[in-house]
Amino acid sequence: MQRLSAVFMLGFIVFVLLHFVADPPHSYEAWRGWVGNDGVSVAAILFVVALVTHAWVGLRDVTLDYVAPLAARIATLFLIATTLLALGAWAVRVFLLARG
Amino acid sequence: MKFSIYRFNPEQDRKPYMQDFDEPLNDGDRMLLDVILRIKEQDDSLTIRKSCREGVCGSDAININGRNGLACITRVWDLKEPVVLRPLPSFPVIRDLVVDMSRFFTQYHSIKPYLINDEPPPEKERLQSPEQRDKLNGLYECILCGCCTSQCPSSWWNPEKFVGPAGLLQAERFIVDSRDRATHERLDDLNDVYRLFRCRSIMNCTEVCPKGLAPSRAIESIRLTMLKEGM
Amino acid sequence: MSRSNMPRPVFFNLTQIQMPVGALTSITHRVTGVVLAVGLPFGFYALHLSLASVQSYERLTRMANTGLFKAALILFTWALSHHLLAGVRHLLMDIGVGSHLAAARRSAWSVNVGAFLIALLATRVVL
Helix, strand or coil, rough: HHHHHHHHHHHHHHHHHHHHHCCCCCCCCHHHHHHHHHHHHHHHHHHHHHHHHHHHHHHHHHHHHHHHCHHHHHHHHHHHHHHHHHHHHHHHHHHHHHHC | CCEEEEEECCCHHHHHHCEECCCCCCCCCCCCHHEEEEEHCCCCCCCCCCCCCCCCCCCCCCECCCCCEEEEEHHHHHHCCCCCCCCCCCCCEEEECCCCCCHHHHHHHHHCCCCCCCCCCCCCCCCCHHHHCCCCCCCCCCCCCCCCCHHHHHHHHHCCCCCHHHHHHHHHHHCCCCCCCCHHHHHHHHHCCCCCCCCCCCCCCHHHCCCCCCCCHHHHHHHHHHHHHCC | CCCCCCCEEEEEHHHHCCCCCCHHHHHEEEEHHHHHHHHHHHHHHHHHHHHHHHHHHHHHHCCCCHHHHHHHHHHHHHHHHHHHHHHHHHHHHHCCCCCCCCHHHHHHHHHHHHHHHHHHHHHHHHC
């Protein structure tokens, strides 16, 4: 899962970078217009899903390695999971609103 | 040559300490173990495990200038002074350079390091083609010295749950053995967030193996096999 | 008095244990991952500002010219480059490319240097 999300994000990042180098947005309207269009916004939302999944696997691994006491471990994992979900939901909302 | 050696005697010392020695090298000296044994003539209480003195028993695995290795096949002239000798990292120290290897062996036993085949035994041997036998190369030569596992950060953080490079190399040795019939069970046992998947391909194991083996590649191979079996 | 029931000591001084180049790449991979994760809320906030309204977009543009923002951007670029390059190295090793020790050491070096170079480039672009 970590690998798949990584590959997807790699592709997306390369795509975005190329776009910025070739045609950087000069104004709010241009920026929002590009992000809001169907293709980009859907890809961006998928990117957020991939990002949250990838970050979860990574942070879970770090927690399993370094946080030993069971209670602290469960609490930390729970905290990370909820924070990631909240951040993800916020980002998805931002992209959905940009389409408006 | 100047040495700084880790000392700890549980009956006398409250804490370990480093003791300095200066032992002149003779022209005929080749391996570190020879010099350590001469140092013992200066101080007979210095304790180290040793046996074959030729790199096949794995007894004298110690940490030499920060890197694990076998004292009997480490060339003493190549070492930077002062030569710092310590026991294998993260294993409980019984005395001086001798460590408790029980956790290491428990992990080894947990992967069932024996052939599992309940079919009726053939008249003579269970046959293997040369190609099938070749698959065991790079896996059967492990002498269980412990250099890899005691240099593995994942083993440091999760010694009870992560099998460790040596154990996983041996698991692979049985997974690829054409005479073994428990492949699926072996893979199932390792398919767990802890047992195999704590490995992050840091590759310290392959760096220090005194026999030139590659546990990191064995682990990679197990991962690919699991993927192919659709796990 | 026998001290044999005291717990046995352990040699575990990380500064005295040699870390080969692959281990350095690996621990930095983990550290950059955590840095990126911690930076996520800030990144998402910047994204939000850039899209919410013209005023917030302008506010973001003003913020982007401050030294603190630029420093954070360079750090973020380095973290992302290292994490990304180390990740690609991982993926390749997973399929068996470059998992021999010599190749693995070379690729670890390239990752460390490559990420640093990209960070330098970012510094020149940003400042």
